[in-house]
Amino acid sequence: MIDLRSDTVTLPTQAMREAIFHADLGDDVFAEDPTINRLEAMAAERLGMEAALLVVSGTMGNVTCALTHCARGEEAILGDASHIFLNEAGGISALGGIFPHTIPNLPDGTLQLDQIEAAIRADNIHFPRTRLICLENTHNRCYGAALTPDYTAAVVALAKRRGIAVHLDGARIFNAAVAQGMDVRELTRGVDSVNICLSKGLSAPVGSVICGSGEFIARARRVRKMLGGGMRQAGIIAAAGIVALEGMVDRLAEDHANARRLAEGISRIRGLATEPDRVRTNILYIDLVDRRFTDEAFIEHLKQKGVLLSHPGPARFRMLTHHGISEADIDTAVEALGAVMGEKIS
Numbered sequence: 001m002i003d004l005r006s007d008t009v010t011l012p013t014q015a016m017r018e019a020i021f022h023a024d025l026g027d028d029v030f031a032e033d034p035t036i037n038r039l040e041a042m043a044a045e046r047l048g049m050e051a052a053l054l055v056v057s058g059t060m061g062n063v064t065c066a067l068t069h070c071a072r073g074e075e076a077i078l079g080d081a082s083h084i085f086l087n088e089a090g091g092i093s094a095l096g097g098i099f100p101h102t103i104p105n106l107p108d109g110t111l112q113l114d115q116i117e118a119a120i121r122a123d124n125i126h127f128p129r130t131r132l133i134c135l136e137n138t139h140n141r142c143y144g145a146a147l148t149p150d151y152t153a154a155v156v157a158l159a160k161r162r163g164i165a166v167h168l169d170g171a172r173i174f175n176a177a178v179a180q181g182m183d184v185r186e187l188t189r190g191v192d193s194v195n196i197c198l199s200k201g202l203s204a205p206v207g208s209v210i211c212g213s214g215e216f217i218a219r220a221r222r223v224r225k226m227l228g229g230g231m232r233q234a235g236i237i238a239a240a241g242i243v244a245l246e247g248m249v250d251r252l253a254e255d256h257a258n259a260r261r262l263a264e265g266i267s268r269i270r271g272l273a274t275e276p277d278r279v280r281t282n283i284l285y286i287d288l289v290d291r292r293f294t295d296e297a298f299i300e301h302l303k304q305k306g307v308l309l310s311h312p313g314p315a316r317f318r319m320l321t322h323h324g325i326s327e328a329d330i331d332t333a334v335e336a337l338g339a340v341m342g343e344k345i346s
């Protein structure tokens with residue numbers, strides 16, 4: 001199967017399996033797991049933050065940060081296409097009583113500065129207090145768009161001026177850094193918290209890391225415990241995460257080239273629409289313009305030809321490239337799509 005549903009389907013590499021086998025372990029609730037302590041120190045340094053904390057998933061990372069920033073009844077400003085708003089089971093409100101205030105995401109994943117400014121509440125007893133602005137880099141729903149350092153700096157400056165924190169959902173922040181040819185610190189500078197995922201393009205089996213100031217992470221540690229995320233000998237997870245950070249970042253460029261190749265191939269198939277020029281990282285969307293098939297039939301036909309994709313909305317499909325997908329797989333997937341649409345690709 002050529003599985004393009006997500007980069008979360010990546011399997012741990014041989015080096016990760018060996019690191020897991022040999023990991024030094026301890027009880028992390030007592031902060032005594034040496035492998036976790038090493039991963040957290042490495043992640044903090046890599047992201048230019050003071051401290052870090054291993055969490056189970058990207059979703060847990062985002063909700064832990066939001067609950068650490070905001071009290072019940074306080075408000076977070078976030079994009080209407082953000083993963084936190086759309087795909088995290090409403091956790092920030094269900095678990096934290098945080099009021100989500102959405103504003104539109106532009107196609108490049110940004111939130112317009114004047115719209116952020118306008119969304120910030122005045123100090124008035126009728127209003128919730130605005131405590132947090134959430135950004136997402138790369139932006140999953142916006143074709144994996146990478147936010148730039150200048151944009152992030154502008155949001156940080158606005159937030160500081162208004163006394164509000166900035167959380168960065170950086171599930172794929174290394175894709176953003178590699179795509180722009182820069183150190184990841186350029187993209188985290190000034191934010192109050194960041195969440196990175198080890199188990200997506202970086203191929204670790206489990207885990208995300210949140211980073212922030214020492215004081216923030218100390219408070220987040222309590223929130224993580226409350227959420228049931230205090231893990232014990234989780235150095236077996238961290239060991240793979242260390243290999244991910246040390247060895248799996250630079251190769252993301254291959255995934256980006258493959259995504260572009262995939263989009264270019266698909267753009268030549270009649271009945272399907274995609275936007276190759278928007279593909280900068282490892283995510284693309286296709287629209288089924290020719291309505292000969294139902295969405296389900298389209299997915300099934302492709303599956304019969306050995307290709308899997310995800311289905312985020314009517315007539316819309318998502319594909320992600322990753323470590324398990326080669327350039328040859330891309331060409332096979334394009335052929336399969338062409339065959340399904342009843343057309344030979346020249």
Ligand SMILES: Cc1ncc(COP(=O)(O)O)c(C=O)c1O
Nearest residue numbers: 057058059060083136140169171
């Ligand atoms: C942008 C973004 N943030 C957060 C997450 C959540 O990560 P997890 O699936 O590990 O909970 C995802 C998952 O796909 C994501 O794409």
